[in-house]
Amino acid sequence: MHKLAHTAVPGSALQHVLWPAVPGTEGARMLAMQYQFAQSERWSPEVLAAAQFAQLGHLLRHAQATVPFYRERLAGLALDRPLDAATFSRIPLLRRQDIQEKFDALCSQAVPADHGQSYPGESSGSTGRPIRYLKTELNDVFWHAFTVRDHLWQRRDFSGKLAAIRGPGRLQPGSGTGWGVSTDAAFHTGPVAMSTTEQSLAAQVEWLMRENPEYLMGIASNVQELARYCGRQGLRPSRLREVRTYGEVLHPGLRSTVRAAWDVPVTDMYSCREGGYLALQCPQHEHYHVQAEGVYLELLNAEGQLCSPGELGRVVITPLHAFAMPLIRYEVGDYAEAGAPCNCGRGLPVIRCIAGRVRNMLRLPGGGLRYPRFGEYQFGNFEAVRQFQVVQKSLSDIEVALVVARPLQPAETEALRALILKNLGYPFNVSFVYRDAIPRSAGGKYEDFRSEVAA
Amino acid sequence: MNALPQLPRSICSGVEWPALPDDSSAQMLALQYQFEQSQWWSPERLQDLQLQQFAQVFQHAVTTVPYYRERFASWAAGITSWEQYRALPLSARRDIQQAGADMHSTAPPPGHGALVTTQSSGSTGNPLVTRGTAWTQLLWHALLLRDHLWHGRDFSGKLAAIRSKTEGLSAPSWGPATAAFHTGPSVIRNLTVDLDEQLHWLVREAPDYVLAHATHIQALAARSIELGITLPGVKEARTYGEMLRAEARDIVRRAWGVKIVDSYSSEELGYMALQCPASENYHVQSESLIVEVLDESGAPCAPGLIGQVVVTTLQNFAMPLIRYASGDFAELAESCLCGRGLPALRRIVGRQRNMLVRPDGVRYWPSFPAQAWADIAPVLQVQLVQDAVDHIEVRAVMARDFAGDEGQRLIAAFQACLDYPFRITLRRVDAIAVGAGGKYEDFVSLLS
Numbered sequence: 001m002h003k004l005a006h007t008a009v010p011g012s013a014l015q016h017v018l019w020p021a022v023p024g025t026e027g028a029r030m031l032a033m034q035y036q037f038a039q040s041e042r043w044s045p046e047v048l049a050a051a052q053f054a055q056l057g058h059l060l061r062h063a064q065a066t067v068p069f070y071r072e073r074l075a076g077l078a079l080d081r082p083l084d085a086a087t088f089s090r091i092p093l094l095r096r097q098d099i100q101e102k103f104d105a106l107c108s109q110a111v112p113a114d115h116g117q118s119y120p121g122e123s124s125g126s127t128g129r130p131i132r133y134l135k136t137e138l139n140d141v142f143w144h145a146f147t148v149r150d151h152l153w154q155r156r157d158f159s160g161k162l163a164a165i166r167g168p169g170r171l172q173p174g175s176g177t178g179w180g181v182s183t184d185a186a187f188h189t190g191p192v193a194m195s196t197t198e199q200s201l202a203a204q205v206e207w208l209m210r211e212n213p214e215y216l217m218g219i220a221s222n223v224q225e226l227a228r229y230c231g232r233q234g235l236r237p238s239r240l241r242e243v244r245t246y247g248e249v250l251h252p253g254l255r256s257t258v259r260a261a262w263d264v265p266v267t268d269m270y271s272c273r274e275g276g277y278l279a280l281q282c283p284q285h286e287h288y289h290v291q292a293e294g295v296y297l298e299l300l301n302a303e304g305q306l307c308s309p310g311e312l313g314r315v316v317i318t319p320l321h322a323f324a325m326p327l328i329r330y331e332v333g334d335y336a337e338a339g340a341p342c343n344c345g346r347g348l349p350v351i352r353c354i355a356g357r358v359r360n361m362l363r364l365p366g367g368g369l370r371y372p373r374f375g376e377y378q379f380g381n382f383e384a385v386r387q388f389q390v391v392q393k394s395l396s397d398i399e400v401a402l403v404v405a406r407p408l409q410p411a412e413t414e415a416l417r418a419l420i421l422k423n424l425g426y427p428f429n430v431s432f433v434y435r436d437a438i439p440r441s442a443g444g445k446y447e448d449f450r451s452e453v454a455a
Numbered sequence: 456m457n458a459l460p461q462l463p464r465s466i467c468s469g470v471e472w473p474a475l476p477d478d479s480s481a482q483m484l485a486l487q488y489q490f491e492q493s494q495w496w497s498p499e500r501l502q503d504l505q506l507q508q509f510a511q512v513f514q515h516a517v518t519t520v521p522y523y524r525e526r527f528a529s530w531a532a533g534i535t536s537w538e539q540y541r542a543l544p545l546s547a548r549r550d551i552q553q554a555g556a557d558m559h560s561t562a563p564p565p566g567h568g569a570l571v572t573t574q575s576s577g578s579t580g581n582p583l584v585t586r587g588t589a590w591t592q593l594l595w596h597a598l599l600l601r602d603h604l605w606h607g608r609d610f611s612g613k614l615a616a617i618r619s620k621t622e623g624l625s626a627p628s629w630g631p632a633t634a635a636f637h638t639g640p641s642v643i644r645n646l647t648v649d650l651d652e653q654l655h656w657l658v659r660e661a662p663d664y665v666l667a668h669a670t671h672i673q674a675l676a677a678r679s680i681e682l683g684i685t686l687p688g689v690k691e692a693r694t695y696g697e698m699l700r701a702e703a704r705d706i707v708r709r710a711w712g713v714k715i716v717d718s719y720s721s722e723e724l725g726y727m728a729l730q731c732p733a734s735e736n737y738h739v740q741s742e743s744l745i746v747e748v749l750d751e752s753g754a755p756c757a758p759g760l761i762g763q764v765v766v767t768t769l770q771n772f773a774m775p776l777i778r779y780a781s782g783d784f785a786e787l788a789e790s791c792l793c794g795r796g797l798p799a800l801r802r803i804v805g806r807q808r809n810m811l812v813r814p815d816g817v818r819y820w821p822s823f824p825a826q827a828w829a830d831i832a833p834v835l836q837v838q839l840v841q842d843a844v845d846h847i848e849v850r851a852v853m854a855r856d857f858a859g860d861e862g863q864r865l866i867a868a869f870q871a872c873l874d875y876p877f878r879i880t881l882r883r884v885d886a887i888a889v890g891a892g893g894k895y896e897d898f899v900s901l902l903s
Contacts, residue, residue: 014590018508019489023485025478028482029481031489032484032488035491038488058470114467
């Protein structure tokens, strides 16, 4: 087995035993998972694929037997035999529109009891097409495991302080004694401080300087504005070691902006609410490793063939353990460039870069900048809405472009307007326009919020 | 389709990989995760963690173990440095035996699980009764699993074990140490069964792995060569419980074409050292115990020198053993080329009673490989017993009496091996008595 890079001693739950630690039940499960990850990340691509297809076989048999949508779709597949890539690639892609229209038929009628409780969620996605999904507590177990893998890969010092700036409504601002449930199950961690993008940039910076954390985590575009602001003011949190970004594609120049302002590296991750972690940044490079233990990820070119290194293609995922609502060959809506095998020694597939969602900042009538949130995670409750794009036309006007299955009822329009206004937090004039389609910008990025107000 | 590596056993419906094991298997894998890291740590970092863990043991011992409360009264403030640690007096086997129940903690931590009593065989027939807990048992199993993983054993294979204190039996798995994985079956035979019968049993069972005492494996392999019997399915011979002679590795390789992987353990201490996957060194299991090799003055031996083995258990809170002189002697190795930071022993040479004393005062653990004398006469097994400073009795198991000059030539061969003109008496015996626990010693001194 390859030498493990991280040397932190886990927390022990057994009296008088500090080392080797005997963690509690959750901690032991977490380390058992990390033990497996440490091996599988070094497997050859062929062995990884064999393990994935063995697991996919379980998922597909479950889907065929218990999910109405797949009963028909998978009917022609011989699932009593070992699955292979050629057979798998014959399954039609699942589109966001399928999920929007056939939510009930996509839910399993017999979720295994030992996968825990099922719970619903919403995702605006990175292309402005809102969906609802169903997950289980088991999916959370894997989410936590990949979170910890990221810490271990990047050799984070668990005793440090973590500061997180989240979107509105995600977490209550405040402070805590540990980094969170993912990490605290197995390791003793330092404190956490939480803020929100609802705060003005100046307030966020003041908070950041006061908290002076070792690690800062935030949405890419918000982090970029923070770094620019601090760079202009010459402000640098003295203990800061690393910035972690999530939720959007990295703006060009983000890494250099952060480096110039704070002299620390940026570590990005690629995840989605409905599919979990898709890829984590390599500890030695700026590209990403697919989290192959949790997801089978295909990058398909215009011909529907797997992309070669250097080729940009559609991201198609199959989460390996989504038994409440299997998403088989699900076209997320992002584009990504396939990478060549990595020289770090990991056999996990490489994504060189991701072209997903990109967001401008919202310009406030008073002259400030704010990370925009407009209630997009509840858009999935408006069943007719297929896709959206929010455009700031002026300091007082917001235009919402919608692709719809049918025109919205007046009551729906008003409810949507109220949702958007509540989240924007300012009394903008909100108007709606209907479109047949909303294209991506050049470069493949999708702007679900765009500001046309000059800086 | 590529074959999958050995995956842990998953108990979650529809989830094969990554496995979601049951709680006890998760603990086992959590320990392996830590072992994977700690084996590569620097000696300094390992020692730091050991000292922190020892401080816990020491505090517990002086407050809850009557024997240590008295013995370490002047160290009641605790141990915070290796200098303080090395100043602690040694305890010999007889001290532990005499202390009896005073060695037991009056307050073993409840979380460490049920108490487990073990009785070490003791090659002198003088058993030592020790106590452990469910936690020390788990650690024992975890270190055995580490041994399997280090040596890349194929869990789907069949394991054949020849042991003392057991009846013949077969089981569908390898036992609790490998419960986190699917394994093949295991079969066990008692070592007192006739050697040829054991060999034919091995042929019938066709195991992938054979486990037995070192001398027993050596005898089986030698007999295989004599009878022209091969064991083509065997991938590895595993030995334990006795000193492994260098020639045993050669004989097993010639007989079955496989290597021996040895381990160093005792009933009271568990696994002390496991053979390195990349060499014939033994890596101390530093997560479980502190092992010192000390010279006659009590100072640490330099690599290459033989000294007594002194051990402290780091995880036994029912009956801690602190600076326990086990009676074994070993040679410390230079740092191992494999890169592991775990200390390494080059060889375990045996106990005091296995040491030869010459009339000129020179003392050493003798070696008399079979190549030097096996061709002289049809000797099946020997044991050398030193009963006077200048006299050795060679007990030989033979199918017939010595003929011609065989006796004289044998005596000359042993004198050459021992590098001294001892008076040697040959005695033909029907069998060589083994000690308690079925352990065989090829050299015994009655002088010590």
